[in-house]
């Protein structure tokens with residue numbers, strides 16, 4: 001499910017690795033994984049729905065992909 005947040009205008013760092021203990025934002029836990037957070041900037045204070053499943057096609061925002069089955073690798 002997406003995580004709704006009221007965010008202030010400015011820069012934010014979305015966790016792309018899934019390891020953060022402060023989802024959906026980066027807390028530095030990605031260090032050593034080769035992954036990096038995604039910076040996004042809001043021009044104004046805004047309510048946003050951020051992806052928590054890390055499968056969105058429109059990061060950092062939820063695009064509904066969480067409701068679709070995970071494709072199995074063959």
Ligand code: FES
Nearest residue numbers: 015016017026030
């Ligand atoms: S903790 Fe996941 S990208 Fe930083």
